[in-house]
Amino acid sequence: MNLIYLCPQFPPNYVPFCNCLKELGVNVLGIGDGTPESLTPEVQNSLTAYYMVDDLHNYESLLKACGHFTHQYGKIDRLESHNEYWLATDAKLRQDFNIKGLKPADMLFIRRKSGMKEVFRKAGIKVAxxxxxxxxxxxxxxxxxxxxxxxxxxxxxxxxxxxxxxxxxxxxxxxxxxxxxxxxxxxxFVKGTIFSFDGLTNRDGKIIFCTAHTYSQGIMEVVNNADHLYYYSLKSIPRELEELGRKAVSAFEIQERFFHIEFFKTGSTDYVALEVNMRPPGGYTTDMFNYANDIDVYALWAEVINGRTTPLEYERKYHCCYVSRKNRFNYVYSHQAIMERYGSSILEVQSVPGVFSAALGDIGYIFRTEHEQDIIEITSFIQKL
Missing domain, CATH: 3.30.1490.20 (ATP-grasp fold, A domain)
Structure with a gap:
């Protein structure tokens, strides 16, 4: 199998997607705008070959790169970036090279929020x-x-x-x-708490892994107010949320892809659909999948691309939380104080790349606990002003 991966070096935490594919014997063919020498050893080792373009926005250069790989390796079977920014570009390249997956016509209901709204409505899912x-x-x-x-x-x-x-x-x-x-x-404007239904489908559109998250506030508020946020996974998915999420996955015919579907919870059992994203949830959420369930979702996706259709057997053992801090705030507790008190629960401390910092903060802490009340305690300590 030949798979082209667009921009394999970014974001850095997505490199395992390529590595797991290569371990299964897939030819992973990277296209990026960095020099081969600028790639980390981890990225270099995850690729069968790499083609540098001057500008990823130059479609003619991308056509040339894909043509080069077709000449060298034969028919391209899949093309992916896992990045919403490149979703339309991915689709156009798939159409031009007759590659399985989303095509430009699909963007009308995948990228356009008006199109999403119509699909939700037809599925009987409430929207704003x-x-x-x-x-x-x-x-x-x-x-x-x-x-x-x-x-x-x-x-x-x-x-x-x-x-x-x-x-x-x-x-x-x-x-x-x-x-x-x-x-x-x-x-x-819909007033409510944001929940997401997240997971991965096989080539038949059947969900083989799913989970859910709840958010302290919406990304719009975080970005517009230059605020910090936190969000965490649930050990048990509310029945109504899972029913709507599964209905949406079916309505959007999501095949062999990650999904991230956002809802507002407006009452004890009432949800309003916000939008659907046919990609992994942003930031470090794929790592959070792994920490919350003791799984390897990068390997799972690679297996799906390689033909796996059976559901994953897993248990939601933990709540896994991402909590951010912004440099503009004066926090009560230092990083050292945080680590001294909660270091046994903290799994990662990330310095967030600038392109993501408006939404994800300048520093991000990822931790897991068995009990939901501990999420609130640790988050309050980290973000106390």
């Missing part, structure tokens, strides 16, 4: 009311229906970039006057 707006009058129609506040976000966007919460007419006029030129979707 709203629509794509182009003019002030269209925005006012949405607000007349749902009231303030509203959320405006790029219909085709990544994460919380260029997302706005609008509270009144003054902010509305400012948004319409200054907004970026791309299409925006405007929705009623």
């Amino acid at each position: 009311p709203g629509k794509v707006i182009h003019t002030l009058s269209e925005a006012k129609e949405v607000i007349k229906e749902v009231g303030y506040p509203v959320v405006a976000k790029p219909d085709d966007g990544v994460g919380a970039l260029d997302t706005f919460k609008i509270h009144d007419e003054e902010e509305l006029l400012s948004f319409v006057e200054n907004k970026p030129k791309h299409d925006y979707i405007m929705e009623g």
